[in-house]
Amino acid sequence: MNFKDSCIVVTGAASGIGKGLANKFAALGASHVICADIDADGAARTAAEIGGIAKTVDVASEDSIQALIETVETQIAPIDLFCANAGILTLGGLEVENDAWQRIWDINVMSHVWTARHLVPRMLERGGGHILTTASAAGLLNQIGAAPYGVTKHAAVGFAEWLAITYGDQGIGVSVLCPQAVRSEMTRGMENSVASVDGLLEPEDVANACVEAIENQRFLVLPHPKVMGYMQAKTANYDRWITGMQKLRDRFEAG
Template sequence: MKLNDKVIVITGAANGIGKALAYRFAREAPKKLVLADIDRDSLEAIASELPMAEALACDIGCEEGVQHLVNSTLEQHGAIDLFCGNAGILRLGGVNTSDADFQKVWDINVQSHIWAARAALPSMLERGSGYFLITASAAGLLTQLGSLSYSVSKHAALSIAEWLAVTHGHQGIKVSALCPQAVESNMTAGSDGSVAGIDGMLSAETVADCVVEGLDSEDFLILPHPNVKQYFQNKANDYQRWLGGMQKLQRQFADLMPENVIDGGQELK
């Protein structure tokens, strides 16, 4: 997909990967960038630097917020060529994660993609074209040590991406799943030396470059960390051995996984 002259929506655009996507996409001369987040001030600051961008503050953790984002974009610009579902949050913790925390992670990391597709697909199908980019994380292909809710939600996000590609691919709908490991953002701040950066912490700008390349070739999996492909293959080829390796990694980093809660807002990841 070439991004020039396209109408593009980016959620979680106030920070991290979403912010980097906005600046990187702007270099491709899109028709319009609609930047969405709950952080209105940061959004407006970014939009003020990008002539083709506009800020739309909304909460994608509820269906009404996603519907407002999609409907407003369609009313103002007539189409959505690329919907980047990038917003996400992380909660550390295992089975004792509260239902309320788990639900919030689920709504933002999973339901937001379903709501986006529910709202945007009809117009895309009518035109016979449309593209969804879902930030699923390497955790969606592997797992997330220290966070049950994040691991489960990212597996689900990847499953949504797969299902959309399988079900609507013949109708002109394209899908990519962005699956990086650790990326410099508020979410990973202070995690140097932990499992988050075991294969290197990439800048959000590097990830954004990979996204443009992946969209250009319409790759389903966009893997800024090349190691992830091999890990995924190892998992498929010998599940038992992969589990043993992950158990070893869990023991290695167990002391660096406090049972606290991390939530920097929807702009993260």
């Protein structure tokens, strides 16, 4: 993919990974960088810094996502790359209330379904496009202390896989971003938690990894290289991996 002169949408662009992606695409010469977020002021700040276009979107709403795509496609330009980056973290386990489960499911999973539903047919009609889904290393491994997060990120990875299997040979590029901890509002105060066991990356580093993966039409984006080894250990001996995760849980609960 050539980022120069392209139209790129980034959700969750007010801060963190989303802001890092928007900055990177602007630096690469994208014609239009659409900075979308439920935080309208934050989206506007990011857009002002890079000469982008701010839009308000609530990714928990299919109507809001559909309106964003429709507005960009009809009033700005056809979307070459959609970065479905917005997401939330919900901590806890069995005690998490049903409404909290539903909210994180809508934001971390259904937002990707709704994006694809309203964008992929357009991309197919014009011969191509690319979707970048921000999931998490938790979607390949899991997340100690955060059942809703681990479960929804697994589902996000699964849906991205399905998109790639179904449309990847029809001109639709699909990449899924699976980092460990990245400096953002989500990880504020978690610098010494289990989420940061392999270090806290800067959003700029993650954006660079995404660009390299998209340029090479690579599905899996792993800014923390150790995640690949963890995946291989998991599939090589699932029971041993679970025992290891239990030990990691104990280590941080004791701390």
